[in-house]
Amino acid sequence: MELRGILQGLTHEYHGGDKPVDYYLNIGGYRLPLNEWLGSELTISFLGEKNCIACGRKTNKTFNSGYCYPCFTKLPENDLCIVKPHECHFDLGTCRDESFGERYCMIPHFVYLAVSSDIKVGLTRKHNELRRWVDQGAIRAIPIAELPTRRMAGELEFHLSQFLPDKTNWRKMLKGDVKEIDLLAMRDEVYGHFPEQFKAFQYREDEWVDIAYPILESLDKINSKTLDKEEQLGGRLIGVKAQYLIFEMGVFQVRKHAGYQVEIKAKTSA
Incomplete structure (x- = not known):
């Protein structure tokens, strides 16, 4: 072929x-x-x-x-706030494309815990979590908060990154060198680090998602x-x-x- x-x-x-x-x-x-x-x-x-x-x-x-330089500098999906969502500037009126922001950023987002190379915190659009977890090579994951916008989810993720990694060690992930982690116990521990203004957005799901790879x-x-x-x-x-x-x-x-x-x-x- x-x-x-x-x-x-x-x-x-x-x-x-x-x-x-x-x-x-x-x-x-x-x-x-x-x-x-x-x-x-x-x-x-x-x-x-x-x-x-x-x-x-x-x-x-x-x-x-995959983008050429002009598309990298102009398209909204390549803006810095995509990788640093806590710096979202939609409300400042400087979004590269407001319609993009309304579709992808001003909608509910999950903050989650995932096990890929180790336990990590991350965020993703609601209903996009499985795609995100698989793209990161996670073997187990669970949402811990649901926020109304990408910026709010980014602010919570940025805060929690003081206590948990927010990056994946891709070499360990590919080797499958991962420790067994109780996500429910870890979630309860992480809830102790939630700032007061985010506690109302805690998301309690008693079952995590397991992911197997070929x-x-x-x-x-x-x-x-x-x-x-x-x-x-x-x-x-x-x-x-x-x-x-x-x-x-x-x-x-x-x-x-x-x-x-x-x-x-x-x-x-x-």
Whole structure:
């Protein structure tokens, strides 16, 4: 099987229980079902061109996982407040696109606890939590607060980051080097750090979400591979987790390479 086109990020479908997430590699409008190719040979070749995933223009360098520089500096999804939501400036009238802000920021958000490399605090739009947790490689997660806007959720997350990490150690996450954590007990402990103005927004759900990933084998050492250094990479595909393809020779972060023109070849192992 051969495919050519612009690479996009991985998409996935969560089925709950012990069933692994179904992953898809998106290229040129086609969805390659990756779970079906686990254990097979998969190669990715860079064809020498990069295109902006927003406007399509050719670019020598991509920013923020697939954008050309003009789209990086102008589009609302690339504003600094997306990664620092407590600095949301919608109410100041300086949002890059007010309609975007109304759709994505001025709506209910969850603050959550997740276990990926360790326990961490994060936020996501309500009803988007499963997508967010899978993209981070979380194996377990639970919402702990529901806030009416992204800024309020960001302010609470920023406060709680004094007591908990808000970043994932991607190497530990991919190795599956994670300690057993009682999320309900941790949630009750974290509630003790809630500022008074946020206590009314506590969200009490007595069951967490467990997430399983399609992984055949684990790697003892995590080597990151990039098409900026190797024009072709791949090998036997042994797993998929977060936005990473896991090969015997190393791991490939797909979303980081969004916008790259590539050729994908897959064949079953002999």
